[in-house]
Amino acid sequence: MDKIALGRTGLQVSRIALGGYPFGGLNRANNWDPWSAEGRKIAIATINRALDLGVNYIDTAPAYGKGNSETLIGEVMKTRRDECVLATKVKWEGYSKQATIDSVHDSLRRLHTERLDLVQFHGGMFTHEEYRHIVDGGPLDGLLELQQAGKIGFIGLTTEEPWTARPFLKHTEIAVLQLAYNFIYQSAARNVLDEAQAAGTGVVTMRTMTSGILQRAARYIAPEWLEHSNLYEICLKFVLSDSRVHSAIVGMRWPEEVDRNVALVETFKPALDFAVLPRMTAHVYEAEDTE
Numbered sequence: 001m002d003k004i005a006l007g008r009t010g011l012q013v014s015r016i017a018l019g020g021y022p023f024g025g026l027n028r029a030n031n032w033d034p035w036s037a038e039g040r041k042i043a044i045a046t047i048n049r050a051l052d053l054g055v056n057y058i059d060t061a062p063a064y065g066k067g068n069s070e071t072l073i074g075e076v077m078k079t080r081r082d083e084c085v086l087a088t089k090v091k092w093e094g095y096s097k098q099a100t101i102d103s104v105h106d107s108l109r110r111l112h113t114e115r116l117d118l119v120q121f122h123g124g125m126f127t128h129e130e131y132r133h134i135v136d137g138g139p140l141d142g143l144l145e146l147q148q149a150g151k152i153g154f155i156g157l158t159t160e161e162p163w164t165a166r167p168f169l170k171h172t173e174i175a176v177l178q179l180a181y182n183f184i185y186q187s188a189a190r191n192v193l194d195e196a197q198a199a200g201t202g203v204v205t206m207r208t209m210t211s212g213i214l215q216r217a218a219r220y221i222a223p224e225w226l227e228h229s230n231l232y233e234i235c236l237k238f239v240l241s242d243s244r245v246h247s248a249i250v251g252m253r254w255p256e257e258v259d260r261n262v263a264l265v266e267t268f269k270p271a272l273d274f275a276v277l278p279r280m281t282a283h284v285y286e287a288e289d290t291e
């Protein structure tokens with residue numbers, strides 16, 4: 001699979017990344033239990049399938065199943081660590097410098113590795129006070145110390161509300177942004193992606209498939225879409241069409257899902273760079289007139 005530089009980190013990553021949430025989340029309706037022997041077996045098969053097919057970016061977090069996601073990925077890392085860019089996260093709310101360092105050491109143990117390529121502050125929406133706490137109150141110093149010690153390669157940040165990540169862009173230590181950006185939530189397109197690109201920040205999407213929200217809503221308001229279209233495919237194509245995005249993280253539980261998504265990524269050629277997709281009414285009118 002083709003690789004792309006993750007912004008100024010220079011890390012070479014596949015355009016699709018394996019999301020770690022499913023390995024920490026129970027879903028009885030779909031007979032999914034990543035703590036059971038059977039669930040663990042499937043999860044490990046999925047992780048292996050992703051690596052086999054050239055998906056070389058894995059994203060996880062201590063919060064996913066209280067370490068279960070990291071532990072499952074760690075099983076595979078025992079033998080395949082050098083085949084991927086490994087990213088995890090750290091909480092920051094109420095965390096001191098030492099608590100940040102301790103959390104990363106716990107992740108390193110669970111993931112069976114001496115070094116993480118990327119550790120991200122696990123965020124939602126950052127207020128100014130929260131931003132100040134991260135950069136001045138200990139958490140960033142903790143990650144910088146780990147970076148200097150060679151325990152982590154790069155520092156990043158994850159956000160549900162992309163515009164609240166803007167103040168962090170001026171901190172050159174923060175090299176990667178993981179943000180919510182998908183077919184139905186496009187705030188990032190206008191509020192942070194240009195700035196991130198200008199700063200050379202690596203950009204990866206979370207909730208790439210809308211976390212199933214679009215698909216669930218369609219069941220009620222447009223069931224015919226589910227019959228006649230593949231909304232997952234549309235969501236993946238949407239994100240892959242934006243040149244400001246380096247990699248799309250996708251939650252995949254079953255090896256067959258990896259197969260389907262990899263096949264799409266390998267064959268899809270965007271017809272238009274959605275970085276220039278008009279999103280203001282005036283710009284839509286202008287684009288129509290031009291066409």
Ligand SMILES: NC(=O)c1ccc[n+]([C@@H]2O[C@H](COP(=O)([O-])OP(=O)(O)OC[C@H]3O[C@@H](n4cnc5c(N)ncnc54)[C@H](OP(=O)(O)O)[C@@H]3O)[C@@H](O)[C@H]2O)c1
Nearest residue numbers: 019020021158206207208209210211232249250251253260
């Ligand atoms: N930093 C954060 O706060 C944060 C927040 C959310 C997500 N994330 C990261 O981003 C990753 C992805 O987000 P997400 O898991 O919320 O949602 P997502 O990737 O938007 O959607 C995952 C869903 O898509 C389905 N799916 C994927 N490929 C499919 C295919 N080819 N056909 C049919 N269904 C398909 C999966 O189905 P099944 O469930 O049936 O397998 C799963 O339900 C997470 O795992 C995590 O690593 C981070």
